[in-house]
Amino acid sequence: MIACSAELYCAADLLTRASLGELDVDIVAIVSDKPAAGELAAQHGVPFRLVDGGLAGDSRAEQEAAFAAVLDELEPDLVVLARYMRILPEAITVRWNGRMINIHHSFLPAFAGAKPYHRAHQRGVKLIGATAHYVTAELDAGPIIAQGITPVSHRDEVEDLVRKGRDVERTTLANAVRLHLEHRVLVWDNRTCVFA
Known part of the structure; x- marks a missing residue:
């Protein structure tokens, strides 16, 4: 199962890789708090579930309950948060421990939380990155599965960092999902050992 919000590029990439056979996975649904993700799901012939949480006046608790209900119904082997921009309650993160992967758009532990590209630009970093990790109750602090980096220049604007970072x-994220599916990740404490 893939969960996403307004930014669909990670979900689209996973769907494409699955359709090309690059990922040996059966994607049971796309779940989103944004209706636009339904079009992406339809293009790939994947069921879509909307858990809008606010678009129709739902409270955060109602949105979380809707997300939990989808998990209960579908019972996916793996949940991939492909830019799902909601903080999940501890009850969900505990239940899906080791079976829920998130992509964060920074080289964690640097710039955890919101707007990491903006903060990286302000700091003048020379590399930006992304981190795929198992989800825990602590935001962006789960065991790291994979990380990637790319160089940036003082000439780059925030938009350039965002564009480079998306790649x-x-x-x-695709690498982390592949490693998980191939059972090449061993978790202990809050760390991982990834077998090449």
Whole structure:
């Protein structure tokens, strides 16, 4: 199962890789808090579930309950948060421990949370990255599965960092999903050992 919000590029990349046989996976649904993701799901022949959480006046608790209900119904082997921009409650993160992967658009632990490309630009970093990790109750702090980086220049604007970062996010998330599916990730404490 793939969950996404307004930014669909990571979800689209996973769907494309699955259709090309690059990922040995059966995507049971696309779940989103944004109706636009339904079109992406339809293009790939994948069922779509909307958990809008606010678009129709739903509270955060109602959205979380709707997301949990979809998980209960579908019982996916793996949940991939492909730019799903919601903080999940601890009950969900505990239940899906080791079976839920998130992509964060920074080289964690640097720039956790919102707007990492903006903060990286302000700081004048020379590399930006993406981190795919298992989801835990602590935001952007789960065991790291894969990371990727790309160089940036003082000439780059925030928009350039975002564009470059999206490419890194796509490949890093796909790599992490592949490693998980191939049972090449061992988790202990809050760390991983990834077997090449």
